[in-house]
Every structure is written in C-alpha cells, then in structure tokens.
Amino acid sequence: MLASMPYVAFLGMGAVRRGDELTFTLPFRAELVGNTRLPALHGGAIGAFLETAAHLQLAARVASEKLPKTIDFSIEYLRSGRPRDTYARAEIVKLGRRVCSVQAVAWQDERQRPIATARGAFLLTPLPGRTDGTAAGGAEE
Secondary structure, eight states: OOOGGGHHHTOOOOOETTTEEEEEEEEEOGGEETTTTTEEEOOHHHHHHHHHHHHHHHHHOOOSSSEEEEEEEEEEEEEEOSSEEEEEEEEEEOOOOOOOEEEEESSOOOOOOOOEEEEEEEEEBTTTTOSSOOTTOOOOO
C-alpha cells in the first residue's frame, strides 16, 4: 500500500510490523529540511508523516472500501526534528461505525522524547454488508 501513495514514496516512508504493532519510519533526507540554519525537518514533512501513519494504522485494522477521509487533524510540535531518522506509532483511540479517533506520536532518538504528537478524526467507508467498520474478526476498541 505504501508504494501506491506518491507522496509517501517521496517521503521515503516505511513500516515495520512487530506482533500487532506497526512502527513507521521516515528516513532522513536533506530535501526534508525546512530550516537550514538549525537544521530542522520541515513541519509539513512531520505532519504528513503523522497523518499517513494514522491512515495506515486504520487501513491495517479496518475493512474499508477506501482509505478513511480526514475530518480533523491537529498536530502539536514539541521540539525540532533534527537531521536524523524519525519514527512514529499511531493508536486507534475510538473506533465507531463511521468515525474513528486516532492519536500518533513521532520521535527520533528516544520514544520518551517525542518531537510531535497528533490527534485525528477520520470518516470510515465500511465494506458493503458490514456496519461495524472493523476488519473481519476485528473487535471494536
């Protein structure tokens, strides 16, 4: 799925699954620097990374005709993203029939020192015949 999204390919995002957890990766590239004086990653790259992590976490969990549509997405930038690889995880907070809430966190060296956090609400398009929005065999959180 990652390869089918052009901006994800541009960012160079990847994902690693360990058990039931997905960890998303944003490898450092000079093109992602927004402030060359510090240098620091561009906030748009960090925001796109977090929103995509949230979308892909949903896609891995929810049976849907298409990717969920973003209703609302807010980002809190906590510290500058330095010129190094960045990681993220997203967690489904509430999975309803049509709307889902997700939170995501991005970090670099230490997971306990996030560079940004995000919260989003997404509109689901359940598969025909399904009204609960969950993947086959999935349970609502």
